[in-house]
Amino acid sequence: MPEYPDELIRDLLRDGLSSEELEGLQRQDKDEDRFEQVLRLEQERLEWPERILLCLQAHLYVVEKDDGSKVVRCDCGQEFGDYQRNWKESALVFERAGADADAIYRGPRVADPDWSILREFYCPGCATQLDVEVVPRGYPFIFNVELDLGAVELRRQ
Amino acid sequence: MMMSLKDRLLERDRRMAELGRYEEKLELKERDPIRFELLYSKMVESVTSAHEVARRVSASPMSRELGEIIFGLYTPEGDAVALSRGLLIHVKTMSRMIKWMIENGYEDDPGFAEGDHYFNNDPYIGGAHCPDQMIVTPIWWEGELVGWAGGLTHTPETGGSEPGGFIPFARSRFDEGLFLPCVKVAENDKIKRDLEVLVERGIRSPIYWLTDNRAKITGSQIIREDVKGLIGQFGVDYFAKACREYIEDTRLAAEQRIRKVLPPGTYREVSWRGSMMPGDETLLHGPVAMTVTREGRLNFDYEGMSPAGRHPFQGTLPTIEGLVMNVVIQNLFYDLKHNEGVLLNIGLNVPKGSAGNPSSIFYPTALWGITYGAGLASGQAISRAYYAKGYREEVHATSALSSAYTAGGLDQYGRPFGAHNFEFAAAGLFATAVMDGLDTAGVEFNPEGEMGDAEIWEQMLPPVYLSREIHVDGGGYGKYRGGNGVMSLYLVSGTKDIDIGAFGAAPIYSAPGLMGGYPAGALYMWVGSRTNMHRLIAEGRPIPSGEGEDPAHPDFVEMVEARWELIPGANRSAQPAREGDLFTAMTGDGGGFGDPIERDPELILRDLENQVTTHWTARHVYCVAIDPETMEVDVAATEQLRRKQREERRSVGMPAQQYKARERETILRGDLAKPTARMFHAVLGSSEAFRRAFLEFWGLPESWEMTDPDRDDEEVE
Incomplete structure (x- = not known):
């Protein structure tokens, strides 16, 4: 219980x-x-039967499929590939700077794009905003969570 | 023969390395847990009483009102056993000071006699920057040094090249003010007069420094005498072993906690600050990779942090250690005995030469920016791990990056003065996974910091408040929004000799959001000089009471004729001001959590009613249709707006691989702005691990090298 x-x-x-x-x-x-x-x-x-192994972040799960593969999946069903790879590599990306930044931050609250931009990641399935990175241009995607899933499962047994 | 402290310290390190424990067995705890806990509670009572009494001895509002003060009890080797509430990060930095004195032969010369009090504000020994000032005293019992008592305060003035202790453009340590590295300031509990003269003539407002010293010495004496009483009651052997067991007890509990609540894996975050030195504006990189091991250890790796340099936005190793202790206590070990034990399962890698571990004490640390950023990012990493384990009530976005103003000159009473306004301790808190961030709530470096009364600041500093308001829409947008900070508008008054400056950051987004939440906006400051304020007042016309609804056209700029200057990032060298001038200062705002278009319209209505958001934001960011007249939500129209927003995302969002191909070209062309390019060039040159990750991510060949963005400048004849 x-x-x-x-x-x-x-x-x-x-x-x-x-x-x-x-x-x-x-x-x-x-x-x-x-x-x-x-x-x-x-x-x-969730509306799909495959077993969730872990809740990765808001909307995203690590799921075990019938063929034994372990993938990241959005609650809408969209898949992002193997959990050991950064799910952002399979997302939609939008760089928010200039007029696009002015559309949501007003006046001096917009950062100077020479220093800092926003990189928004959307789910290609449901278009949920899954992450907003604060980075300079040219910065690699941040791989936020790299799990030792073996150890997590070990503890479950 | 009694072991020297140096040998005891070596023995402590050897024991830790060999056993992996601080004390082999918890015999006292097992034998009589009630007696064991009783002694600990007496220790906490003593450090708490030192804290409360000391606040009332000091004349500094930082110590009296704002909680920028802490006391601790330490083992002979300098490990924290028990601590008061307050400025948490400095428990560890005081520990570093004690260890430094032991390692540097202070036991023999100048010696640790009963009644000696040693002062330190050198951040390379312990502390974060010149204003962090600690005093420790040895505790003796029948010829044996049995521990240390110590206190720390944050003082508002240090005698630097600019007033107020935070020197926003310090080029070297020597701009920051008066450093007294491990100096004996009192003997036989009597403060040395010559050292007081040094402070009286060395800094602008000596009263704060001097009364803070009295406060710390008073507090330390309280702890020292209480400890002697406790030893009399419990016995010296019991006391010494119990101190070690308290630390081991915490270490064990911390190890179990890590295993229980954090899934093994590596969690990565990146924080940013910037050096604003004219002609050398450079973004600073503060990454952290937190690894939770299967055995219950936590390793924080700061590999890839920008190199140290001639700017004040870096910190020292004791600072980052203190920040990590602060972060793990607040996020993970809040209910354990707070002592050295929380750090004993934690590994730190802060590369030598980086902005978190400078290789030379020449480099200034006045604003310790990127170490603070990396410290906050470490808390964010813990949040991600909590989420994975299902403990969503502990998940939060990033805490604010705050700013404030500094001033110096002659005050309204005609006396020389220098200080900073510390209301910046009341920043907006982060959003969490389950609720909005609290407005004007605090900062992460001091969990109980507060803003202080406006009247006290007006007594301490000549500018008067025209307004002090919640920063409208300050917190990062999200399903749960970040907390809003404070925006204050000041009028220069009562003096003809005053410089006004500010410390903030680069014009970057200040506090990242989490899992789809937006960051808080950039910091900024407005300065209006040669205003018509006196005429407006004389004629009884309206004067501004804040920024208003639209930060692009603030009320004060609309209402007051002046030479208005906007300082993005709110970092400003102190410059002369005159009566009637206006300026603003803002504390930071917290990061948001989750996709903003998932925000409950009821929460937006509540924010509108409280005037902390605007109809503009409700519509443009949250995509909610609210009738401004009736204040009713149009559900169908809201659904329509949100659907449209998703369609918009599908249309502007680019598949990641396509985006990467485009950006790769940008990098190959060298088409990056200077602050960014300087950062990449410096980090790629100093961190092989970062260079490899960068090349791999962008698919660049091993031979690829980034061009020095300042190379062309050097070629000018």
Whole structure:
């Protein structure tokens, strides 16, 4: 039995926690079985049957397919390839600078593009904005999470 | 014969390396856990009481009001055992100071006698920059040194080439002010008069430095005398072993915590700052790769950090160590005993010669920018790991990069003065994965910093506040937005001799968002000189009360005739001002979390009602249709706007491989702006690992070399 009821963790995942419940979660010792519980609740919500191995970030999961391959997949179903490779390599990219930056940052709040631009990554499937990198032009994509999935699975057993 | 402290320190390091533990067995804890915890609680009580009393001894608002102060109790070898609340990063930097004195033979000369108090503000020994000033005193019991008590304050003035301690264009350490590296400032608990004269004549507003010294010495004496009382009660052997066990107890708990909450893997973030030195404007690179090992260790690798140079935006090794301690305590070990044990499962690689570990003490560290950035990025890496494990209540974007103004000259009472306004400790906090960032909440280097009363700042510094408001739309946009900082508008008043400067950053996005959230915007400062303010006031006409809704056309610029100057990045050398001049200062804002078009329209309505966002932002960024008259959300129109936004993304977004091919050409053409090109050139030349990763990512041949962006300049005859 998980330490917290499914309803509470479901609310955490789906933006329904009250601030009192949130504070309660933050103040308590971390629950040992959260990882499994979150995977189970996320699996329930998603419309595809393949097993989720890990929640990588907002909207993205590492999923095990029938052929045994482990890929990054968006909740819309769009795939981004092997989890050991940066998912950004399979995303849509938009460099936001100049007039495009003025469209959302006003006046002096726009950074000088000689120093800093925004690189937005969208899901090719659902066009969700998955990441916004703050980088100078010419900077390699940041590979944020490179998992030791073997070790994660080892701990699950 | 008693072991020297130097030998004890070596023995401590040997024991740690051999056992991988600070103390082999937790015998006292196991034998009687209540007694064990009782002594610890008495220690915490003592450092807390030192902190509270010291605040009331000092005349500096930094210490009194803002919480820029901390006290700690240390082992004889200089490892923290217990600490008060406050300026967390300096627990470790004080530890470095004690170790430095031991390693450098201070035990023999000048010696550690009862009642000696040693001062340090040299950041290459311990501390972050000249204003961080620590005083430690040895604790003796029957002829044996049994520990150290110490306190640190952040002082508002250091006697640098510009007023206020933060020197935004320092070219060397010698611009930053008066450094006293491990100097004995008191004997027999009596402050040395000659050293007070040195400070009285060496800096602009000596009262803060001098009363801070009294505060720290008072606090240290409280701890010292309490410890003697505790040793009398518990016995000296029990006390010494318990100190070691507290550290090992934390180390063990930290190891278990890492194994429990962070999945093994490598997590990478990158932070940026910039050196604004005229003619040599250079972006600074602050990457971090955090590896969680299967065994429960955390390694923070800063390989690829920009090299150190002649600018103040770098830090020292003690600074980055302190920042990491600060970050792991706040993010991971918040409920453990806060002491050296939190760092014992942590590995650090800060390359020698980098801006986080300069090879020469010649380089200034006044703004320690890129080390701070890299420290914050380390917290971000922890957030990503928390997310993967399902603990979303702990996930957050980046904390603010803040700025403030400095001033010096003659104050409203006709006295020489110099100081900085430290309301920048009330920046906007990061958004989290489950809620908006808190407005005007704090900064990461001091979890309990605050802004202070406007009246106190007006007493300390001649400019008066025309307004002090929440920075509208400051926090990074996102499903959950970053917290908004403070924007203040000041009027120069009451003095005919004043210089106004500011410390900030380069014109970069200041605090990155997370998982689709936007960063906070760039920092900036407005200065209006030769204004018509006196006439406006005399004629009873309206005067501005802030920036207003549109930062592109701020109210004060619209309402006041002046020579208006905008300083992107808010880094400004101190320059003369006159009565009636206006200027702004802003604390930073936090980064946002998640895709902004997923933001609940109800949250936007709430922000509109609180006047911390605008209808413009609601429509253009969040794609929400709200009727400004009725304040009702049009659900269908909102869905339509958001659908359109997704279509727009599909049309402007380029497949990554196509984007990479285009950008590769840009790099091959050398078509990069100078601040960026200088950064790449310096980092590619100093980090082989970064060079390899860069070549691989862009598919460039091994033989490829980047042209020196300043080469042409050198060829001018």
